[in-house]
Amino acid sequence: MKFADFIKEASLKNRSRIILALDLSALPGNPLFEELEEKAKEVLNATAPYICAVKINMQLLLPLGLYSGVKRIIDETHSKGLPIIMDCKLSDVGHTNKWAAKHYFNAGFDAMIVNPLVGWSGGLESVFEVAEEYDGRGVILLVYTSHKAAPESYELEVKDPVDGRFKPLFEIFARRALEWNASGVIVGGTYPDKVRYIHSILEGKVPIYSPGIGAQGGVIDECLKAGSSFFIIGRSIYLSSNPGEAARRFRDLSWTINETS
Amino acid sequence: MKFADFIKEASLKNRSRIILALDLSALPGNPLFEELEEKAKEVLNATAPYICAVKINMQLLLPLGLYSGVKRIIDETHSKGLPIIMDCKLSDVGHTNKWAAKHYFNAGFDAMIVNPLVGWSGGLESVFEVAEEYDGRGVILLVYTSHKAAPESYELEVKDPVDGRFKPLFEIFARRALEWNASGVIVGGTYPDKVRYIHSILEGKVPIYSPGIGAQGGVIDECLKAGSSFFIIGRSIYLSSNPGEAARRFRDLSWTINETS
Numbered sequence: 202m203k204f205a206d207f208i209k210e211a212s213l214k215n216r217s218r219i220i221l222a223l224d225l226s227a228l229p230g231n232p233l234f235e236e237l238e239e240k241a242k243e244v245l246n247a248t249a250p251y252i253c254a255v256k257i258n259m260q261l262l263l264p265l266g267l268y269s270g271v272k273r274i275i276d277e278t279h280s281k282g283l284p285i286i287m288d289c290k291l292s293d294v295g296h297t298n299k300w301a302a303k304h305y306f307n308a309g310f311d312a313m314i315v316n317p318l319v320g321w322s323g324g325l326e327s328v329f330e331v332a333e334e335y336d337g338r339g340v341i342l343l344v345y346t347s348h349k350a351a352p353e354s355y356e357l358e359v360k361d362p363v364d365g366r367f368k369p370l371f372e373i374f375a376r377r378a379l380e381w382n383a384s385g386v387i388v389g390g391t392y393p394d395k396v397r398y399i400h401s402i403l404e405g406k407v408p409i410y411s412p413g414i415g416a417q418g419g420v421i422d423e424c425l426k427a428g429s430s431f432f433i434i435g436r437s438i439y440l441s442s443n444p445g446e447a448a449r450r451f452r453d454l455s456w457t458i459n460e461t462s
Numbered sequence: 463m464k465f466a467d468f469i470k471e472a473s474l475k476n477r478s479r480i481i482l483a484l485d486l487s488a489l490p491g492n493p494l495f496e497e498l499e500e501k502a503k504e505v506l507n508a509t510a511p512y513i514c515a516v517k518i519n520m521q522l523l524l525p526l527g528l529y530s531g532v533k534r535i536i537d538e539t540h541s542k543g544l545p546i547i548m549d550c551k552l553s554d555v556g557h558t559n560k561w562a563a564k565h566y567f568n569a570g571f572d573a574m575i576v577n578p579l580v581g582w583s584g585g586l587e588s589v590f591e592v593a594e595e596y597d598g599r600g601v602i603l604l605v606y607t608s609h610k611a612a613p614e615s616y617e618l619e620v621k622d623p624v625d626g627r628f629k630p631l632f633e634i635f636a637r638r639a640l641e642w643n644a645s646g647v648i649v650g651g652t653y654p655d656k657v658r659y660i661h662s663i664l665e666g667k668v669p670i671y672s673p674g675i676g677a678q679g680g681v682i683d684e685c686l687k688a689g690s691s692f693f694i695i696g697r698s699i700y701l702s703s704n705p706g707e708a709a710r711r712f713r714d715l716s717w718t719i720n721e722t723s
Contacts, residue, residue, distance in 0.1 A: 267527070268524075292553045292579075304520070304524040318553075322609070360628070
């Protein structure tokens with residue numbers, strides 16, 4: 202199944218727009234380090250009925266390894282009928298991007314998050330090609346991050362080479378998502394006005410994934426109205442004393458409008 | 463020893479400005495997959511007298527794992543008296559960047575390559591902090607990539623919020639390297655005119671690392687005159703029938719002028 206259909210199906214089934222970010226973190230020497238995989242699976246099992254996908258980042262990839270612990274988490278996620286996304290924010294040149302995409306998709310990831318700064322030719326072209334070779338895996342572009350310094354770069358006023366007009370850098374990136382037929386874009390839930398603006402550029406053709414909900418301050422209701430389709434939540438779920446209950450609460454908040462989109 | 467001193471010492475000792483990019487690549491199922499670590503060590507051993515550092519990218523990190531195969535390559539590199547750089551081109555928000563930096567430095571990497579797009583506050587600030595905690599590890603900023611689409615993004619004309627003047631995006635990034643006191647910048651050796659321009663911005667305070675030499679078309683002599691301090695070479699060495707000899711040849715080309723810088 203293509204990634205776009207897979208996440209939509211999981212979202213409808215669980216009536217949820219919540220993507221669980223499994224960012225549990227520990228260094229060697231800390232007792233948690235040896236338990237990272239087990240703890241991650243515990244959170245996954247407790248939250249699976251209330252989420253529509255899982256997202257993995259460097260916090261787990263580096264200690265667990267792609268073809269060992271992470272592979273087992275991928276398989277566990279799939280056994281719940283859920284897709285899993287690698288948040289590698291790839292920003293390398295074509296040769297490296299191609300191999301990263303091959304490894305992530307080969308290990309079972311359904312989608313990857315990449316940085317559109319690198320451009321198309323000799324940049325992200327190879328990632329989109331590999332995604333197609335793997336029967337329509339997803340490629341999600343980072344268009345506006347959730348952190349404090351995001352405006353420092355993403356709102357730089359830039360001359361668009363296409364029409365010669367000045368616009369913010371994130372708008373160039375959002376247009377690349379349309380042009381390249383990306384499976385989604387990341388827009389920080391901490392900037393709902395940006396969600397609204399980017400949603401209007403994307404004409405409803407590319408879903409918006411919003412991180413930064415909870416610990417970073419983003420609010421689901423506001424982003425939902427502004428046009429976010431999915432919400433990426435990590436610490437507010439896995440650091441909760443009851444991750445299943447926390448996920449269920451966020452799920453309910455995420456499923457109040459646009460139930461069929 | 464601080465990264466900046468470590469690479470300078472190794473460079474002077476081996477009279478080389480060549481950084482070996484160990485980008486050997488294979489998927490599971492290919493016989494090379496099981497031999498990636500061994501082959502990487504063979505290339506390292508053959509080339510060690512002619513290089514000043516090693517660089518690891520996703521091609522080895524994903525199949526070998528940070529704390530297993532990559533850790534052993536880090537130790538082997540250090541046993542040759544050489545520093546080793548992780549080319550992760552990190553472009554995430556602070557929480558993830560911090561943990562990536564902790565893992566890479568904890569495993570023994572001497573420096574990391576990061577994407578300055580993410581900005582300082584809640585972005586790369588945490589990486590520079592962790593680098594200091596680990597006694598002066600290096601942080602190298604990606605300022606102008608080596609691939610064909612590089613101008614598509616890096617030359618976007620941008621209004622500098624500091625002085626209100628329009629300049630190319632890469633110039634904003636180069637000024638961040640000065641401001642943040644980065645250990646180096648990446649500027650593609652395929653664009654020697656950009657090396658020259660960025661070298662003038664950096665006032666000799668931040669060394670330029672140039673990938674794209676050899677397979678991608680960059681030429682050492684031209685970049686050396688333009689201001690590159692180090693040359694990152696992968697395929698033209700590790701795919702050669704005699705990697706040691708190939709590295710020695712590139713080394714000789716890299717040590718013709720500015721021997722003491």
